[in-house]
Amino acid sequence: MDKPKGFGFPRSPEVASAPVDGEALPEPETLGEDAELDLSADEAAARVEETLTALDSELIGLASVKRRVREIASLLQVDRARHQFGLTASRPTLHMSFTGGPGTGKTTVALRMATILHALGYIRAPRVHTVTRDDLVGQFIGHTAPKTKEAIARAAGGVLFIDEAYYLFRPENERDYGQEVIEILLTEMENERGDLVVIFAGYPDRMATFFSANPGLSSRVPHHIEFDDFTHEELVQIADLMVASENFRFDEQAREVFSEYLTLRMQRPRFSNARSVRNAIERCRLRQARRLVGLHRPLGKQDLVTLTAEDVYGSSLFAENQS
Ligand SMILES: Nc1ncnc2c1ncn2[C@@H]1O[C@H](COP(=O)(O)OP(=O)(O)OP(=O)(O)O)[C@@H](O)[C@H]1O
Ligand SMILES: [Mg+2]
Incomplete structure (x- = not known):
């Protein structure tokens, strides 16, 4: 299959037609100048709406989180529509941070987010690979890069969820291997053709410190989603x-x-x-x-x-x- 030129999003026909829970996502036809597109008639939109409705009914509270998830879904839906009109643009950056106290639903929402990103063809599988510092940082020199790369490879095509991400950064220890992980992640996240959404999760204060100490990382994370404590x-x-x-x-x-x-x-x-x-x-x-x-x-x-x-x-x- 020839690759259309100037493809914005989805990045490639292979991604667009990757199996969705066993079914192929329909390849959208390219529309003419005067055509009109009903967003709600899109098959992917129906899948997304199903997930959003479930999110609303199965998760209590979290109003601002639900709003942000809808926003991200809208962004991707409009991108899909633009793509059908042949309008190219860079692939939206969807790395995120989920900050909130313990048990506020961060892990739960990450799974739902993966389902939505998958339904809209942004990732290949509705999968979340969860890691913490110990899964990424090696104990000896030379061990960190392969560990981190392995985690990235396992998460490829889905979501890499880094829980308590601030443990990657230990300013008190100059030679901490956590810094190496951050650098590898940065490169991966910069990669336009990258095949990965990274979600950094953790408690709010520590995450704020983590991001302000790592501005390069922070600037690659456009979506900061805050989870409030429940009433x-x-x-x-x-x-x-x-x-x-x-x-x-x-x-x-x-x-x-x-x-x-x-x-x-x-x-x-x-x-x-x-x-x-x-x-x-x-x-x-x-x-x-x-x-x-x-x-x-x-x-x-x-x-x-x-x-x-x-x-x-x-x-x-x-x-x-x-x-
Ligand atoms: N809004 C919600 N409505 C109903 N159940 C919820 C909600 N949020 C979380 N839960 C449930 O609470 C439990 C803890 O949620 P989850 O593991 O997603 O929290 P977390 O923020 O990741 O916690 P931690 O910071 O400790 O990792 C899960 O069993 C989940 O199903
Ligand atoms: Mg969690």
């Missing part, structure tokens, strides 16, 4: 969603007690937003199981799905508060 009300909604998705339900009293539990838990050290909610629910399940086994009677479906106040009250936080 108490959002955490309760997250709990309801998690419980329902596991085929459980709180009885009325249990729900109230769980809400009280969250109020206490939010004030404690190492509170991790939605992750703390998930962990607390796991512990409720454990207590429910213990309670049910202790009943020594036949169990019905209602017994098995219901989490009671007793299952929540078992938390040591309540005991601590009483003493």
Whole structure:
């Protein structure tokens, strides 16, 4: 197949027709000067809309994150449309940073982002390869470059998600190999023909320091997306969603007690937003199981799905508060 000249985005016909979950993304026909294009009629747009709708309904809160994800999707959709009219432009740079406290949904949104980028033909697979410092930095001289290159190769065609990215930068140690990783990443990210989206993730303050100390990197990351801590009300909604998705339900009293539990838990050290909610629910399940086994009677479906106040009250936080 001849490669059309001056291709902007998608970069090549191979990328454009790469399999999408087993199906080929239709090769868009080139349109004439007077043609009009209905963005919503694009098959890729339908896929993206599906993912965005799921993002809205399955993830509580995160209004500004959802808005930014939509913006990025729009950017790619319009780029696709321009491409169909033969309008060339450089491929949009989509390296990102996700900053937010623990358990605010950074990893979860990265997976959804990969699905969207893939649906719009920007990456070849809806895949996220997650790494931390230890996956990139070698212990001895000469070990770092091959490790980093291997991680990049594994992520190629998808998203390289660098969790707690600031650990790559240790200014107190002049000879730290982390700097070598940053340089390799820079080269890779500069590469217009690159086959990779890099997402740097971590807690906000440290990420700010990391980017200001590495301006070269910062300037290659046009999309900074901030994840706020959840409000108490959002955490309760997250709990309801998690419980329902596991085929459980709180009885009325249990729900109230769980809400009280969250109020206490939010004030404690190492509170991790939605992750703390998930962990607390796991512990409720454990207590429910213990309670049910202790009943020594036949169990019905209602017994098995219901989490009671007793299952929540078992938390040591309540005991601590009483003493
Ligand atoms: N907005 C949300 N609505 C519902 N569930 C959520 C939401 N955000 C996160 N979760 C759930 O909370 C858990 C933690 O989320 P995730 O791992 O994405 O957070 P994170 O920001 O990557 O955390 P960390 O900083 O610790 O890596 C997951 O089980 C995820 O499904
Ligand atoms: Mg994470």
